[in-house]
Amino acid sequence: MKSIKLRLMLVTFPFVVVASNASAEQNSVGKGYEIAALLDTRDAGFEDSSAKLSMILKNGQGAQTVRELQIKILENTDQGDKSLITFDFPADIKGTALLTHPSREGTDDQWLFLPTVDRTKRISSRNKSGAFMGSEFSFEDMTNKNLEDYNYRFLRTEACPNKNMDNSKCDVITRFPVDKHSGYSKQIMWIEQDNKQIHKIEYYDRKDSLLKVFTATDFKLYNDKYWRANVVEMRNVQTNKATVLEYSSIQFGSGLTKREFHRSSLGK
C-alpha cells in the first residue's frame, strides 16, 4: 500500500509542479498587469500639462552639454496622450520639434520638424530606437506609453530605491515591449505602492544585457493630485554616458488645444 502511494506521488508530482508553476506564472502576469493598469490611470483627468526642461548631456569623462526644451502633453483617453517636445537652445536647433500621437492598436505616429529646412519628417518604427537629439533617451523613451504597449510580469516587492529612510515599498515589475522594433527586450520598473511614482527603470537591450538605468528623484505633488519627478536621469551603463532632465515651470490644465498637437501646426 505504502509503495502504491509512493508510486502515485512520483507519477503525479511533475504535473503538480508544472500546474503550480503555471498558476504562479499566471498570478505573476495578472498582478503585473494590475499594477501597470493602476499606473496607467493614476493621472486620469489631468487634461494637459506643460513644463520647461534642461537636458544635460554628460559624456563618459563627465563633460557636460546643456540643451533647453519645452514639453507639452494633451490628455487623450482614446488613443493615449499626445506630446509635443520643442527645443529652445542651442540656437541652431531652436524650433526642432517632436510630435507624438500614440496608438493603442498600431504603431505610434511620430513626426520631427526641422526648422533649418522647414521640413516635417515622419519617423519610422525602426528609427524609434535611435538616440533623441544626441541624448541617452531614444525616440521610443520620449513617448507616452499605453498599457497595451507591453506584456507584464510581477517580480517582487521591496524597499524603494533611494527611499530607504521612510520604509516606502515598491512593486517591481517587468514589462516586455510588444513592438518588435523596440530597442529593448524588457524593462524592469520600481513603482511605489502608495502613490504610483516610478522610481527606477532598468532597460535591457535586444541581447538581454542591461543597457540603461532611469532614475527619478525630487518628486513634488501638483494640484494635490499629480506626482512629478523634477529630476530624472538616464544612464547608459555600457558607455557610462548619461542624460539628466531637470523640469521647471510644471503646469496642469492650462487650456492646450488639439490644434496645437496637430501635425500641420508644426513650424507655424
Added chain:
Amino acid sequence: MFPPLYILLIFIILPGKGVANNLFDDFNADLATNGRYYFEEKSEAVSDQLSGGIRVEAKLKYALEKLTFNGEIFTNWDSMDNARRYTDIRKANVYFSNSKITLGAGVDTFFWGVSESINVVNVLNQSDLRESLDGKVKLGQTFISMSHPFSNGEFSIYFLPEFRPIDFPERPAFGLPVSEKNVYENNEKEGGFATRALFYFSDYEFAVSYFEGTRRSPILIPQVNLKELLPYYIQTKNVLLDGVYLADDFTLKLEAKFGKERESAFTTSNIGIEYPSYILEDYIDEIIFIAEYVFDDRGITAETHGQNDIFIGAKFDFGETNQGNIRFLYSYDLDNKGQYLELNYQYRLSDYVRYKFKFISVLDSSPEDQRLHALRKEEFVKLSIHYAF
C-alpha cells in the same frame, strides 16, 4: 570693398538680442563668415576662384492668442560675386488658427515633398541658387492661404500673387553668363494658385496637390550672338503626389508630378527608399542609406539634371552628443553616364559656434545632359563658420 551694411547689421543684432527677447516670444540669429574656392578659372564668365563673405539670418516669432507672427530675414555679402550681395525676406507672415480653420497671409517658405535628392513637388517658392545650387534653399513667396485640419490630415488652398524670377550667381556659371533679362511665355508672370490635401493613417502618409502658374525653374536658351543664356519662364499646370510608406525595416518614398507645359503633357517622378542601419552602432547611432531614381520625360525643358538618374547617398550624426553631421550624395545618369557628387559636413564646436563644409563636383558629363554639362569645371568647396544665438 568693406561691407558696412553687414557689419552694421551685426552690431544691431548682437546687443539687440536682449531687447528682441523682451519684444518677441522667440528671437534667434545666425551670423556666418564664409569662403568659397572654385578649382578652375572660368574665362567665359568671371575669374573669381576665391571669394569671402558674410551672411546674417535672423528669425522672430510672436504669438497673441490665436494669432502667430513670424519673421525671417536673410542677407549675404560676397567679396567677388555682385549677385551674392542681396537681402531676402524669407518670412513675414501672420497666421490665425482655431480648431476649424487656419488663415495665413504675408511671405513664407513652404516645403512639399519627401525625397532627399530632388524634390519634384516642391513648387511654390523660387529657389535661392545664390545660397545653394541644389535648389533646396528657397526665397520668400507672397501668399494668402486657408487650411482646414481634420483628424488625419489637412486641406489647404493658396493664392500666390507674385512671381519672382531666379537671381543667378556669377558662379557656379552655367556655361555662359545668364542674362539679367527674363522672358515669359505669353508675357504671363504669375505666382499662381495651389491646393493640397494631406492624409496620414497607419503607416501611410501622402498628399495630393494641384499647382498652376509660372514655372519657377526657367529654360535657359543660349543666345549665340550675345554669348549668354536667356531665362525663359513657361506656364505650367501640375497634379502632384507625394507620400511615404513606413515598412518594418525601411521607408518607401514617392514624389510624382503630372502636368502640361507648352501644350504637351509630361511626367516626372522621384521614387526612393530610405534604410536605417545600425552596423556601426558602437561609433554612430544610426546611418541612413538613401537610394532614389529620378525620371523626367521633358528632355531639354526638364527642371533639373535628374531625367533618368539614380541617386545614392547616406547621412548620419556622429560625436558624443551628435555634434557632427555628414551627408553624402552621388548621382549617375543612366542615359548619358553623367556623374555628380555632393558632400556636406557640419560640426558644432560649442553651443554657439559651428562650421560647415560643402563640396560639389561634376565627375563626368556629356553635352546631351545640358544642365549637368553646364556645371562641369564649376567644382567648388565652401567653408563657413557660424555663430548662432
